[in-house]
Amino acid sequence: MTDESGCVRLPVEAVHDLAFRVLRHAGMSEPHARAIADVVTAGQRDDCQSHGLYRLLIITHTLRQGTVSGTATPxxxxxxxxxxxxxxxxxxxxxxxxxxxxxxxxxxxxxxxxxxxxxxxxxxxxxxxxxxxxxxxxxxxxxxxxxxxxxxxxxxxxxxxxxxxxxxxxxxxxxxxxxxxxxxxxxxxxxxxxxxxxxxxxxxxxxxxxxxxxxxxxxxxxxxxxxxxxxxxxxxxxxxxxxxxxxxxxxxxxxxxxxxxxxxxxxxxxxxxxxxxxxxxxxxGLGDTQGDTQRAERLFDAIVDQGARLPSQRRFAARERSLKEGVPIPLDLYHEVKALLD
Known part of the structure; x- marks a missing residue:
């Protein structure tokens, strides 16, 4: 099912499962597939499209070049x-x-x-x-x-x-x-x-x-x-x-x-x-952890109280939406990623 924006919406767990299966199908070891699935799922969840499931297309392409190891232990x-x-x-x-x-x-x-x-x-x-x-x-x-x-x-x-x-x-x-x-x-x-x-x-x-x-x-x-x-x-x-x-x-x-x-x-x-x-x-610090925290929070409050936005606020808002409503995936991208399992 697609929503009014033309996106497929999946639970975060389903996005991670899709990424994990694609990476395992491409020949990655379980530890590598899980770690990479964590990262691309986080990107898609937070509406960072350029670092979400789209990256699976590049990762699998790089694997096919034969230069990157999908199994090496760090x-x-x-x-x-x-x-x-x-x-x-x-x-x-x-x-x-x-x-x-x-x-x-x-x-x-x-x-x-x-x-x-x-x-x-x-x-x-x-x-x-x-x-x-x-x-x-x-x-x-x-x-x-x-x-x-x-x-x-x-x-x-x-x-x-x-x-x-x-x-x-x-x-x-x-x-x-x-x-x-x-x-x-x-x-x-x-x-x-x-x-x-x-x-x-x-x-x-x-x-x-x-x-x-x-x-x-x-x-x-x-x-x-x-x-x-x-x-x-x-x-x-x-x-x-x-x-x-x-x-x-x-x-x-x-x-x-x-x-x-x-x-x-x-x-x-x-x-x-x-x-x-x-x-x-x-x-x-000098041991006044509570005071240091309060000074940092005062700085952040001074930024947002005048209408300015902290970095990543848009991303965090997208995260909360995804957790409630499902993770949006553009339909064309969803089909491209699914095709990597063929």
Whole structure:
């Protein structure tokens, strides 16, 4: 059954079951299939269409290329009291994060601040599910990762050099949704441009340029031979460079240029590393946890009381609707995903 918007609505559990079955059918081990199903279900539940079930099309395509492992067991390296590294062994990142985040949270609660380096992973997901894993444990957290070189640098750049290079931050809030932002340092996520292309809709000005460097609203021109742009001009370009360095050479992993070169035109998921940092407010503060929490809440109240919106409020509202009314899935996408079981 479809609703008035042309979407199929399924319970969250049914969405997860569909994703899990597709991934198992594609040859993934049960732990990987479950971890990835968790992530894409969360994206669909929160109406993050570019990071929901749509990602199954890309994941299964990458699996067919034969470069990504659907069965590798992540290897944990406990380096110092404040640093843990996980080798994903050329598999997708969700299971590596799931394993590594347990060590990361324990270290942060013990020493105050800790870092998780995930190496040799294929990363496709949004970062907010990872951040929310840590805020649910009372920790503040940051995450960042490069991707493929799709974005041209600001100030005369003519060639794709950066990835979309997302970064995310989360702050725990007692008895309510956390404060979370998650955004690409490109003007838009790659998946958003792809969704516009699939729907035959132009992209907004400022998202990309064509092969000659001319501004364009044609998503095909950006994806096929063109380049994406950073947000905020030189500021987004500088942040993108920082992420390339911190989540690349700093942790012994690839840049977005390296990742795209390694892909060799196959159109697969980016291959690189990820850096996650967790902070314990209890240990980094001066012992007045209640006062610190009140000061943070006063800040959030000052934002919303004047009519401004906190990041992720739209997503959290979509989550609550999905839990009550079912998860909306565009009919065409639903049939495409179901076809992956054939």
């Amino acid at each position: 290897v944990v390296h406990d380096r110092t009291p404040a640093v843990v590294a996980v080798d994903a062994c050329s598999a997708f990142s969700p299971l590596a994060f799931e394993v590594g985040s347990r060590h990361l949270a324990e270290k942060a609660r013990t020493v105050g601040i800790a870092a998780l380096a995930i190496n040799n992973c294929y990363h496709f997901s949004a970062l907010w599910p990872e951040i929310e894993t840590l805020t649910a444990q009372g920790l503040a957290a940051m995450a960042m990762t490069p991707s493929h070189a799709w974005v041209t640098p600001f100030g005369g750049g003519t060639r794709p050099t950066f990835g979309t290079n997302p970064m995310a931050f989360g702050w725990p809030r007692p008895d309510r949704f956390p404060y979370v932002f998650d955004f690409a340092t490109s003007a838009a996520a790659r998946g958003e441009i792809e969704l516009h292309r699939r729907a035959g809709r132009p992209i907004p000005p400022g998202w990309g340029v064509d092969h000659a460097g001319h501004p364009t609203t044609d998503p095909d021109a950006v994806i096929n031979g063109g380049s994406m742009l950073t947000f905020g001009g030189h500021k987004g370009s500088a942040l993108s460079t920082m992420i390339e360095l911190l989540a690349g050479p700093l942790i012994g992993d690839l840049t977005s240029l390296d990742s795209l070169e390694r892909d060799g035109g196959a159109g697969g998921t980016p291959f690189h590393g990820e850096l996650v940092i967790a902070f314990s407010p209890a240990l980094l």
